[in-house]
Amino acid sequence: MTFSAKQTAILPAVLSMVLALPVPQASAQNILDMIFGGGRVHRYAPGEYERYGEFPPPPHPNRMVRPDGGWYPVQKHSRRPVEPAVQKPIEKITGPTYYTYKADPLVRVDFTALQAGAKSASLDSSPVTTEFREGLSGLAGFDLYAEKDVAAALVEYYKSNPEFIWVSDDAPTSRAQDAMRVLGNAGSFGLDESDYAVDVPSGLESADNASTRQREMMRFEMALSARVLRYVRDAQNGRVDPNRISGYHDFPAKPLNMVGVLRILGQTNDAQAYMESRHPQNAEFRALRAELEALNASIDDDIVVDPKLKLKPGQSSPEFPKLLRLIVRDHSDLLKDEYAPLVERLGQSEVYEQDLVPVIKAVQKKIGLKADGVIGTHTVLRLAGTPKADRLQKVIFALEEMRWLPADLGSTRVFINQPAFTATYIESDQEKLKMRVIIGRPENQTSFFYDEIKQVDYNPYWGVPQSIIVNEMLPRLRNDPGYLDRSGYEVTDAKGKRIPSSAVDWGQYGSKIPFNVRQIPSEANALGELKILFPNKHAIYMHDTPQKALFDRDSRAFSHGCIRLKDPRGMAAAVLGTDVEHIAKKLKAGHSSEKVTRDIPVYIAYFTAWPEANGKVEYFNDVYDRDGHLKLALDKVEAGRKSNM
Known part of the structure; x- marks a missing residue:
């Protein structure tokens, strides 16, 4: 057994203690092992304690703790546990997953409760209510499909408020015309106008009798209310439920009182302002909407470069001249006197000449990338940008996602x-x-x-x-x-x-x-x-x-x-x-x-x-x-809505 300098210094005192012990069978070697560390007793090397943190030494040199507080034996003269006879297979913990999106099913609106209420003597006998009550018979055989909550709100509102919102004297009101304009302009908010389409009855002036006009206008009333509720719902919450896309999406519900929406619309003189106010009202949403408008109005002048282009100095590609054209078009401010003639001379070359490396580095620095002169996916993306069709889709997705916030x-x-x-x-x-x-x-x-x-x-x-x-x-x-x-x-x-x-x-x-x-x-x-x-x-x-x-x-x-x-x-x-x-x-x-x-x-x-x-x-x-998964969800919603148009 060997001792450190510090142990050697105190060795005489320790030996005196050992010789003075009254227990005759105690050996000096065993006592020294207990004090200085020997055999199976755990000890820390200089500096090792800090690496171990604040752990105390193992509680027993021959034992290993079990979760229930008991002990497992370990091999003699070893700090390593005995290898168990059978090790349990490691079952890896997996993260959230993406789901197969399920859109809200559409249901046929059940107008039975309204028609039954039309026969109630307790209904008010005002002219508007009487006209509405008489028109309810026109809902017989009317197949109007809507989301379940929209259908329920429709019946609940009109059962308590038996009067028209959108019709007067067998014709659409100015309020109805305002609402129709909003629905027809849904695309400017990143929505699909066809989801809110409502046919306005025509040729009613020549209808044979009043009951035909009443029937058609009652059906128009209900259809417009159903599509307005869908619009308001989509404007506030989005067309898809993000939490059905994946376990990574986590958003609280945004309650919407649809009966209250119809009540407001029945009283307001500015249906357009109210309906459009249900969209997010922040600067970011406005900027995205303006971008959508600009994209729709723009001419497609894309210079398409293969996004997988990877090029180092000395290598060549037919895509390289396109990249130089983009630099000339969008970053001419960087082409100083020393670079402009160079780019003009080599602009059609497919070889990435060493002389052009400073140009690429300057552009990379400007667009916020690492200026290494190597052309890769990020350089191409930032220079070529995203094709117009992809930009349109990304903006529409962003407008949808904004409604989740x-x-x-x-x-x-x-x-x-x-x-x-x-x-x-x-x-x-x-x-x-x-x-x-x-x-x-x-x-x-x-x-x-x-x-x-x-x-x-x-x-x-x-x-x-x-x-x-x-x-x-x-x-x-x-x-x-x-x-x-x-x-x-x-x-x-x-x-x-x-x-x-x-x-x-x-x-x-x-x-x-x-x-x-x-x-x-x-x-x-x-x-x-x-x-x-x-x-x-x-x-x-x-x-x-x-x-x-x-x-x-x-x-x-x-x-x-x-x-x-x-x-x-x-x-x-x-x-x-x-x-x-x-x-x-x-x-x-x-x-x-x-x-x-x-x-x-x-x-x-x-x-x-x-x-x-x-x-x-x-x-x-x-x-x-995630844009891909959102697209799949939107496609499911669109397919479900169009199946019952």
């Missing part, structure tokens, strides 16, 4: 747009801070929802999600149970009691791990120096990261789902209403938390078309193919 986004807010890989802090409707972010990988997608920021944690612990414990840590822990101990993690049981990871038989667990794992604050902590919390069921938050180099990438989908911030101190200072000096002081003080005292909504959003602060709409790649 509150109509008023809040004058102070944090807006994260995943396809843009950006987070923006907005105060008093002015952009104050914008930064690059990292979002979830395609297999660990960041959800689409909104919440409210609550607090900032400094030097945070990272509570490892069960999915990461099972999918990524468990395979390694089976071969190396002490891995967590050495890497700065703490393991606790259901009661919060801390347990060395080396003392757990990880082989007996497949998918449900009865332990919690968290990483202690450190420079290597996955959350970096701070995190910004808005508690939600998806366990998503904003945070720092030690992997700073990833922010230089153009496509930044690398996380397990949370939002990594390039400037976490700046964002923390913004939401707390303070400065970065305050944040620096809090970080120096160690682990702590600070509440956000203002109401600040945060939008973890997903828009492939989105207006910048200046109102200009930018277009982005569909990182998770």
Whole structure:
């Protein structure tokens, strides 16, 4: 047995103690082993304790803890557990999935209750009510189909309010004409006009009798009310229910009192203003609508470049001259005297000459990409833009998605747009801070929802999600149970009691791990120096990261789902209403938390078309193919509506 210098220094005193012991069978070797560490007794090497965190040594050199508090034996003279005879298969935890969208089925409106009410002697005998009551017989055999809630509201309203909204003297009123104009203009809001089509009865002047006119106008009344309710419903909530698209979509219901809508329309003198007011009333929605109008009016002058083009200096492609034409058309300000003649001379060449590298780098820098002179997907997308047909579709999708959010986004807010890989802090409707972010990988997608920021944690612990414990840590822990101990993690049981990871038989667990794992604050902590919390069921938050180099990438989908911030101190200072000096002081003080005292909504959003602060709409790649899933949902809705037109 050998001793360290420190042990050698105190050895004489220890030997004196041993010789003075009254127990004759006690050996000096055993006593020294107990004091200095020998045989199977756990001991920490210099500096190892810090790597282990604050774990105490294992409770017994020959035992390993079970979840129920009992013990497993370990091999003699070893800290490694005995390999179990049979290890439970690892059942990986999967994330949310995309669903097969189910549209609301249309039902035939049952007018029986209205027709029965027409015979009630308790009905008012005013001229309007009498005219309405007499016209109800015209609903016999009328096949009007609508969404279930629309059909119910229709019957409920007219049962309590037996009078016309849209008809007077057997003719449509000016209010009806206003409503029809709004329905016919639905396309300007990104909706489909055919969903709200209503035929106005014609030739009634020559009808043989009054009953024919009454029948046709009653049917017009009901059809127009049904389509107006559909329009208002779509304008406020969207045509699809986002939560039926996937488990990544998470939005609260936006209640709509449809009976109240008809009541308002029956009293207002400006049906158009009321109906259009049901759309989102914010600057972003207006900018997207203006973009839709501009696209519809524009001439298709696209220069189409293969989005898969990849080119390094010296390589060639027939797509390269198109890219140079785009630079000349859209970025002529960069073609200074030294570059203009060069581009003109080489503009038709399919070879990416070395002389053109400074031009490509200058353009990449201008459009916000890494100026490396390599032409790839992001360079092509930002230069060639999105084809007009794709832009139109992206804007229509964005208008639909805007209806899932509150109509008023809040004058102070944090807006994260995943396809843009950006987070923006907005105060008093002015952009104050914008930064690059990292979002979830395609297999660990960041959800689409909104919440409210609550607090900032400094030097945070990272509570490892069960999915990461099972999918990524468990395979390694089976071969190396002490891995967590050495890497700065703490393991606790259901009661919060801390347990060395080396003392757990990880082989007996497949998918449900009865332990919690968290990483202690450190420079290597996955959350970096701070995190910004808005508690939600998806366990998503904003945070720092030690992997700073990833922010230089153009496509930044690398996380397990949370939002990594390039400037976490700046964002923390913004939401707390303070400065970065305050944040620096809090970080120096160690682990702590600070509440956000203002109401600040945060939008973890997903828009492939989105207006910048200046109102200009930018277009982005569909990182998770969510536009594709939205299109499938919209197609299902359209098919269902047209089947019963």
